Amino acid sequence: MQRPIQKExxxxxxxxxxxxxxxxxxxxxxxxxxxxxxNKTSIMLMAIFFQ
Structure with a gap:
């Protein structure tokens, strides 16, 4: 079972x-x-640059 923070x-x-x-x-x-x-890295890069 995952902890609540990991689920969030x-x-x-x-x-x-x-x-x-x-x-x-x-x-x-x-x-x-x-x-x-x-996929995860590309989404995080976009979140940084398109804020």
Whole structure:
């Protein structure tokens, strides 16, 4: 069983993923084309640069 903080982090990550996909899907696709950048990293980079 996951601790409440871990569940909250996972939930917030999922919500962030949905928001990024809805607003900046073209940039997300370009970032994910780079082999060393996975989905989570690309979403976090976008969250930093598009704030």
């Amino acid at each position: 982090v996972k939930t917030l990550g999922n919500k962030l993923s949905i928001l990024v996909k809805a607003s900046h899907q073209d940039v997300l696709i370009r970032l994910k084309m780079m082999p060393w950048i996975d």
